[in-house]
Amino acid sequence: MYAAPQSQTLDVENFRPLAQLIPAHWQSGDMQSPDGIHLHYTRTGAGEGKSAVVLLHGIQALGLMWLRVAQALEPNYDVIMPDCRAHGQSGGTERGFSARLLVNDMAALIAALELDRPLIVGHSMGAEIAGRLAALNTIPIRGVVLVDPALQSFTPMTDAGMATPPWLEAIMAIMRALKDLSHEERLREGLKLLPPGTTVTNESDYVSLIEGMAQFDQSAFQFVNNMSYLFKEPQTIKNIASPLLLMTARPTYPGANTGPGLAAFQKNWHHGQHIHFDNSGHFIPFEQYEAFMVALTRFFAEQN
Numbered sequence: 001m002y003a004a005p006q007s008q009t010l011d012v013e014n015f016r017p018l019a020q021l022i023p024a025h026w027q028s029g030d031m032q033s034p035d036g037i038h039l040h041y042t043r044t045g046a047g048e049g050k051s052a053v054v055l056l057h058g059i060q061a062l063g064l065m066w067l068r069v070a071q072a073l074e075p076n077y078d079v080i081m082p083d084c085r086a087h088g089q090s091g092g093t094e095r096g097f098s099a100r101l102l103v104n105d106m107a108a109l110i111a112a113l114e115l116d117r118p119l120i121v122g123h124s125m126g127a128e129i130a131g132r133l134a135a136l137n138t139i140p141i142r143g144v145v146l147v148d149p150a151l152q153s154f155t156p157m158t159d160a161g162m163a164t165p166p167w168l169e170a171i172m173a174i175m176r177a178l179k180d181l182s183h184e185e186r187l188r189e190g191l192k193l194l195p196p197g198t199t200v201t202n203e204s205d206y207v208s209l210i211e212g213m214a215q216f217d218q219s220a221f222q223f224v225n226n227m228s229y230l231f232k233e234p235q236t237i238k239n240i241a242s243p244l245l246l247m248t249a250r251p252t253y254p255g256a257n258t259g260p261g262l263a264a265f266q267k268n269w270h271h272g273q274h275i276h277f278d279n280s281g282h283f284i285p286f287e288q289y290e291a292f293m294v295a296l297t298r299f300f301a302e303q304n
Contacts, residue, residue: 015187015203017207021207022067027042029041033085033091033104033108036095037085037094039108041081041082042063043078043079043081043113044074045074046078047078051117051119052077052079052117053119054080054115054119055080055121056129057084057125057212060216061087061209061212062087062088063081063083064211065209065285067204069285069296073297082105084125087215087217088212092219092220097219099128102125102129103136107133107138119300119303120141121147121296123148123285124147127148130144131146131149131230131244134240134241134244135236143242143245143299144242144243145244145245145299146245147285148247148282151251152231152256152257172221175213179215181214200283205283205285231260231261231264231265234267238270240269241270242271243273243303244269244272245296246269246275247295248262248276248277249278249281249287250278250280252281275295277292
């Protein structure tokens with residue numbers, strides 16, 4: 001989640017639109033969720049002998065936040081990048097928005113695409129979905145990677161009828177404005193939405209991040225307070241039978257105590273590993289791309 005807006009120094013003037021960054025041979029697909037919500041996904045293309053990898057984004061992002069990662073994985077993997085409901089080109093929150101619904105959506109996607117023992121990777125909210133998918137044990141999963149999931153409660157969102165905190169309203173106002181801006185204006189204004197200390201210099205990373213914010217359905221905010229956290233669900237963690245890799249970074253907020261949340265994972269997992277990126281903020285795949293890819297592909301190789 002994002003802190004108060006601040007200006008960032010980043011040369012975005014020549015960054016291209018997201019549509020121009022997507023390889024032409026990649027596939028775009030659509031399906032219906034179990035409760036009738038339109039779900040969109042991008043796929044690098046199935047190939048003989050390629051294992052499937054499902055990459056799940058965080059809140060306010062979209063599937064193509066993984067564009068650079070997917071390009072690196074494509075030679076050896078069939079990579080699928082869904083847009084969760086209320087995000088990207090998928091439908092909104094008219095049927096609700098919860099961890100259970102998001103998990104059901106992704107389970108239905110895996111079934112519809114007939115993915116055989118996929119590897120699941122999730123960032124932030126996507127990590128919450130990935131962990132719960134693995135805990136279902138009704139879908140065979142080769143391994144699961146949780147990239148900086150919540151390790152402490154975070155509930156700044158407003159319930160219906162309550163006043164929105166001023167700092168959050170400022171963020172929401174900027175995000176709403178993005179929808180009506182030109183590409184160049186959107187990229188410049190989006191600099192105000194980067195979390196403090198975030199270093200995002202790659203074109204694909206930044207453009208996909210801002211495009212995700214522009215397409216995000218803000219009605220999802222009203223459901224966030226009621227969404228649970230994996231670190232608070234020891235039985236869910238215990239139910240994850242597949243190998244698990246947990247990646248963590250510096251807390252977004254200075255002084256945050258994430259130790260108990262980390263201990264909850266380590267106490268309850270069966271086949272777990274932990275890697276901490278001390279030199280990274282929340283967006284590990286952006287800020288520490290090379291080190292992230294080394295850790296990710298090593299974990300993938302161990303599951304073959």
